[in-house]
Amino acid sequence: MAVTDAAIDKIKEMIVSGELAPGDRLPKEADLAERLGLSRNSLREAVRALSLINVLDVRQGDGTYVTSLEPGLLLDTMSFVLDLHRDDTVLQFFEVRRILEPAATAMAAEQMKDDEIEELRVILESLPERPTIEELVANDLRFHQRIAQGSGNSVLCSFIESLSGPTNRARIWRGLTQEGAMQKTREQHTAIYEAIAARQADVARSWATVHVAGVESWLRRALELD
Known part of the structure; x- marks a missing residue:
């Protein structure tokens, strides 16, 4: 050594x-x-x-x-490493998101306080009727960040936030190229919020899975066409 x-x-x-x-x-x-x-x-x-x-x-x-020694501080360096990823590994980041985010969303449905759920509603409704791609992606990031924080698990939250950077570009690509992506995102966010507000952990988990898997599936098809 x-x-x-x-x-x-x-x-x-x-x-x-x-x-x-x-x-x-x-x-x-x-x-x-x-x-x-x-x-x-x-x-x-x-x-x-x-x-x-x-x-x-x-x-x-x-x-x-x-x-x-807080998890967010220690995992900060992981964000730097993840930002250096190659485009051909982005699907692997989505696979990890598909595992972690539904779990965090189910936990949020059980753990979030009423005022935190209200914050989530405000984020959801702050998206303009006709948002730009940048506004949609920024709102999407805030929405998922609030849910991750609401899970009550700071390590899980830090991991999810670390994955935001590598998957951010794919969100933008989808918004620019897939017809109906904006409306689909809005509808799925609403469904996730309503499940959390109703304290329906399994429903929240299912909608989060559908949401992340939808972007992953689109990206997989897009890469196959290149």
Whole structure:
């Protein structure tokens, strides 16, 4: 194992064991290096690597701290990686969405508070009668983001939000090329909202599956024609 990897593992072990908690300041570099049996250069490289994935926060003139370690923060780097995907892998992202979003939607039907369901209704009704493609896609993203948040599971929410970027372009393509896509999106969003508002988890799951699978199916056909 590379020396830097070993240093990363030792810092991770301190966090996992609870010796370092979210928000804690790391000991001074010289003290920590001696304690872990590392060179200061190896320790610096490990700190740099962990700061890039939002585990550590290096504050110039103040010290190095463990971040909040919240799922959204840690999965932020995954969003960057996913944004580098190739177009020929976009179907795989939709396959993952088809697994995760219906589950989150069913959970939202059980977990969302009344005022959160009202927020969802406001998002749904804020879409203009004749929206542009950009307005439709932006509204679609807000709608699904609110449902993911309503699932009550921050890890699941973060994963779903990470998938928004790679599938965003496909949403735009569909809006531009498929006849009736705007109306279909509006109708399916309404059905999902009504199922959540009625606390019908299985119905909400079914409509979410239909909704995501519809875009996936369209994309699969479009790619076969290219």
